[in-house]
Amino acid sequence: MPIERFVASRWTRGNFLFPTVIEVNDTAVVRRKRSWFTKNEMSIHLERVASVHVETGLFWSEVLIESTGGTDPIASHGHRKADALRIKDLIEAAQTQHLAGHAEEGPTKVCPFCAETIKQAARLCRFCGRELPVTAVSGSGR
16 A cells, blocks of 8 residues: 555644644554644554544544554544545555455464464475474464
């Protein structure tokens, strides 16, 4: 997924000189806010996003992205409605893709030689390259 940037409108409070920027990339959501002497950056990993709340008004939307880690949520106002909904769609698509990737893994076991997690049906460890004994079924599923 390429990095997508969403810049808040300069016509909204707090965004006149230094608008808030939200970036969504393949691993995280990042909020960047500058001021005269400081730069504030906050990020939440996409796997740690608990919810995305979009409140749309007549002209501008507010976005609130909450995390599961107990940190402060990412809040930004002054985005166009289409941009706010696009942020929400990107986060939900990344989370769906992440969950689908884990569903395809299937049952796992631990390699008796290198202790790495491998698929239950594996006959050769992909980490250490050793052939696995047929009787070594130490099931440590996820």
